[in-house]
Amino acid sequence: xxxxxxxxxxxxxxxxxxxxxxxxxxxxxxxxxxxxxxxxxxxxxxxxxxxxxxxxxxxxxxxxxxxxxxxxxxxxxxxxxxxxxxxxxxxxxxxxxxxxxxxxxxxxxxxxxxxxxxxxxxxxxxxxxxxxxxxxxxxxxxxxxxxxxxxxxxxxxxxxxxxxxxxxxxxxxxxxxxxxxxxxxxxxxxxxxxxxxxxxxxxxxxxxxxxxxxxxxxxxxxxxxxxxxxxxxxxxxxxxxx
Amino acid sequence: xxxxxxxxxxxxxxxxxxxxxxxxxxxxxxxxxxxxxxxxxxxxxxxxxxxxxxxxxxxxxxxxxxxxxxxxxxxxxxxxxxxxxxxxxxxxxxxxxxxxxxxxxxxxxxxxxxxxxxxxxxxxxxxxxxxxxxxxxxxxxxxxxxxxxxxxxxxxxxxxxxxxxxxxxxxxxxxxxxxxxxxxxxxxxxxxxxxxxxxxxxxxxxxxxxxxxxxxxxxxxxxxxxxxxxxxxxxxxxxxxx
Numbered sequence: 384x385x386x387x388x389x390x391x392x393x394x395x396x397x398x399x400x401x402x403x404x405x406x407x408x409x410x411x412x413x414x415x416x417x418x419x420x421x422x423x424x425x426x427x428x429x430x431x432x433x434x435x436x437x438x439x440x441x442x443x444x445x446x447x448x449x450x451x452x453x454x455x456x457x458x459x460x461x462x463x464x465x466x467x468x469x470x471x472x473x474x475x476x477x478x479x480x481x482x483x484x485x486x487x488x489x490x491x492x493x494x495x496x497x498x499x500x501x502x503x504x505x506x507x508x509x510x511x512x513x514x515x516x517x518x519x520x521x522x523x524x525x526x527x528x529x530x531x532x533x534x535x536x537x538x539x540x541x542x543x544x545x546x547x548x549x550x551x552x553x554x555x556x557x558x559x560x561x562x563x564x565x566x567x568x569x570x571x572x573x574x575x576x577x578x579x580x581x582x583x584x585x586x587x588x589x590x591x592x593x594x595x596x597x598x599x600x601x602x603x604x605x606x607x608x609x610x611x612x613x614x615x616x617x618x619x620x621x622x623x624x625x
Numbered sequence: 626x627x628x629x630x631x632x633x634x635x636x637x638x639x640x641x642x643x644x645x646x647x648x649x650x651x652x653x654x655x656x657x658x659x660x661x662x663x664x665x666x667x668x669x670x671x672x673x674x675x676x677x678x679x680x681x682x683x684x685x686x687x688x689x690x691x692x693x694x695x696x697x698x699x700x701x702x703x704x705x706x707x708x709x710x711x712x713x714x715x716x717x718x719x720x721x722x723x724x725x726x727x728x729x730x731x732x733x734x735x736x737x738x739x740x741x742x743x744x745x746x747x748x749x750x751x752x753x754x755x756x757x758x759x760x761x762x763x764x765x766x767x768x769x770x771x772x773x774x775x776x777x778x779x780x781x782x783x784x785x786x787x788x789x790x791x792x793x794x795x796x797x798x799x800x801x802x803x804x805x806x807x808x809x810x811x812x813x814x815x816x817x818x819x820x821x822x823x824x825x826x827x828x829x830x831x832x833x834x835x836x837x838x839x840x841x842x843x844x845x846x847x848x849x850x851x852x853x854x855x856x857x858x859x860x861x862x863x864x865x866x867x
Contacts (some may be wrong), residue, residue, distance in 0.1 A: 574831070574840070585827065586843070589816070597854070598816070600830070600840035611838070611864060615857055622853060 384511035398438070407445035409434075411441035413501040415448055417519035419624040420512060422505060422535075422542075423453040424527015427497065429460035440526070440613075446556055447617045449590035449624070450518050454508050456528075457500040461593065461624065467492060475552075483550050491554045498557075502534045509541060523620050529587075530557045536564045543625035546616050547571070548608075549584035549598075562591040568596040571612055576605045626753035638687040640680070645750055647704065650696035651676075652754065653683035657690055659761035661866040662754060664747060664777075664784075665695040666769020668741065672701035682768070682855075689859045692760050696750050698770075699742040707852070709734060718793075733796045736772050740799075744776045752784060765862050771829070773801045778806045786865035788858045789813070790850075791826035791840075803832040810838040811861040813854055818847045 388400045392411075399410045407430060412418060421444055421446045425433045441451040448568065455461075458468045471492035478485045483506050505524075512518050521543035524532050529547050537560055545564075549572040568591055574583050588598045597619070629649075630642045641652045650671060654660060663686055667675045672695065683693040697703075713734035722725045754760050763785035766774050771789050778787045779802055786793045787806075791814040810833055814826050830840045839861070843854050 574838075594844060595851075596816075596844055598840065598842035600842075602836060602838055609837075611860070614860075618853070618856075 384514075385510075391611070392442065394437075394442055394445070398441075402512075403454065403511055406454050406504055406508075407460065408452060408508060409437070410450070410452040410515075411438070411445055412450045412517050413445035413448055416450075416517035418450040418517065419449055419521055419523070419620075419622070420450045420452060420518050421525050421620060422509070423451050423525055424455070424532055425453060426528060427455075427456045427459045430455045431460060435568065437477060443613060443617065444620075447621060449523075449620065452508065452512050454504060454547055456531075457497065457504065465496075468496060485552065487555060489550050491556070494528070495556065497528065497530075498530050498534050500567040501531050502530075502538065505535055506539055507606075509539065513541070516538040521624050523624050524622065525616070525620070529553060533557050533560050533564060536566050536568075543567060544620060545569070546619060549573075549576075551579045551583060553583065553587060558587060558590050561587055562592045564568060564591050565593055567623050568593045569616055570596065570598045571608060571609060571616065573605055574600045574602055578605055580619050626750075626755075634680075634684065636684055636687070637685055640683075643753075645696065645746075645753055648696050648746055648750075649702065650685060650694060650750060651679070651683075652692070652694040652718045652757075653680070653687055654692045654759050655687035655690055658692075658759035660692040660759065660766070661763055661862075662692045662694060662760050663767050663866070664751070665693050665767055666774055667695060667698070668770060669701045671693055672697045673702060673789075685855060685859065686862075689863055691765075691862065694750065694754050696746060698773075699739065699746065707738075710738060727794065729797060731752040732794050735797070736770070736794060736796050737798065739770065740772050740776050743770075743773050744780065747773070747777055748781055751781065756785070763866050765866050767858070767862070771795060775799050775802050775806060778808050784808060786862060787811070788861060791815075791818075791821065791829065793821045794827060795825065795829060800829060800832050803829055804834045807834050807835055809861075809865050810844055811837045811858055812838065812840045813850060813858065814840060814842040815847055815849060816842045819845055 384403050386399050386401050390398050395414045401408050444451045458464050466620045474489045522541050523544045524542050525546040526548045532547050536542050544567045545570040570588050626643050626645050628641050628643050632640050637656045639654045643650050686693045700706050716731045764783050765786045766784050767788040768790045774789050778784050786809045788811040812830050
């Protein structure tokens with residue numbers, strides 16, 4: 384892990400960019416260290432595109448005493464594409480433009496390889512991050528591609544709690560994997576999210592094996608998550624990581 | 626409204642019993658007055674039976690700076706029964722003992738007259754309570770028979786926010802009435818509540834006309850609402866009544 388840049392944000396949060404091999408990432412730490420860590424998931428649109436929303440989440444978490452970190456997903460940002468993913472993205476675009484249902488084959492081709500590639504990278508990032516003196520355990524995972532979060536919660540014992548954002552394009556296989564999740568879960572669902580299959584989101588929530596799981600459904604579209612829903616998610620992590 | 630008894634609880638909350646005509650009720654006020662009021666709904670099991678849960682809710686609300694009040698429901702406690710309700714209760718018991726589905730007719734007979742009778746009584750209680758100097762507006766309604774809460778939210782403009790506990794035995798007609806509810810709503814659903822039809826609860830949440838409505842689904846049976854869910858409900862009322 385190489386730190387490549389460092390700046391102090393106006394609210395005192397220290398933002399450091401790093402690379403982990405070929406993978407760029409960002410680490411935010413609050414003034415109070417050591418702090419528990421929350422991994423910030425995000426959609427595969429590239430860290431640069433996602434930066435404004437990520438830094439807002441990081442500041443919010445820092446205000447609650449959490450360090451946060453994120454890494455670029457495989458095939459996003461400046462990272463190399465791979466042909467099957469490009470094909471799956473093109474198929475998805477075509478289906479959506481034609482207002483056709485997105486087939487299971489497209490969803491599997493789009494998501495499953497991403498999960499396979501990304502999860503070991505997040506685990507490697509975790510190894511590196513937890514070696515820093517300003518990061519203490521335990522670790523939470525929040526948001527992003529829900530299938531990555533599910534796999535990570537299943538295979539990575541250092542994840543002690545997870546906050547998911549219910550989204551569509553979840554492969555059938557991940558519903559089975561969801562039954563193996565046992566960490567406390569906090570799931571946000573935008574009830575009228577036009578790009579989301581509400582029933583599939585409810586079915587996925589039902590599938591999770593966790594004894595403590597909460598679903599918070601709110602009004603507003605995909606990007607219209609109310610402020611109070613963010614506060615509730617922060618309280619969830621405070622309960623479980625502090 | 627006649628105050629019939631008064632005691633100071635160990636946490637400083639003032640508990641006063643009252644009668645409003647024939648109807649007994651209880652008022653809890655925090656040390657900080659005037660305080661906004663939350664009406665505490667409850668199932669038709671009698672105030673005496675429900676007292677331990679009611680006083681726990683009242684103390685929790687008082688700690689957040691709210692006054693609370695409740696009244697006996699028609700046909701409960703020492704209040705006179707009426708034959709049609711007794712018949713409906715007997716029909717319900719028989720259906721449940723036989724593990725038969727509870728028909729729409731039984732649900733209507735059980736709930737609709739209760740709503741018709743109870744709502745004007747809660748409105749009269751509101752008139753009396755709001756005349757007390759230690760009660761300020763605005764007013765919230767919380768819990769209990771959800772159909773009573775729906776009707777009250779529709780017909781009573783002094784109700785500024787409502788917290789509902791998703792339960793079964795909701796007449797079809799109340800789903801239509803739910804579309805007329807416009808106040809901010811906070812709905813609790815116990816996901817694995819064996820006595821509750823989950824899909825009906827989700828359909829009812831969907832029906833509410835409120836622009837701000839949140840569904841908080843948690844694990845545990847009917848009486849297993851986690852402490853943090855109560856805290857979230859308190860935060861909802863703090864957002865809207867303070």
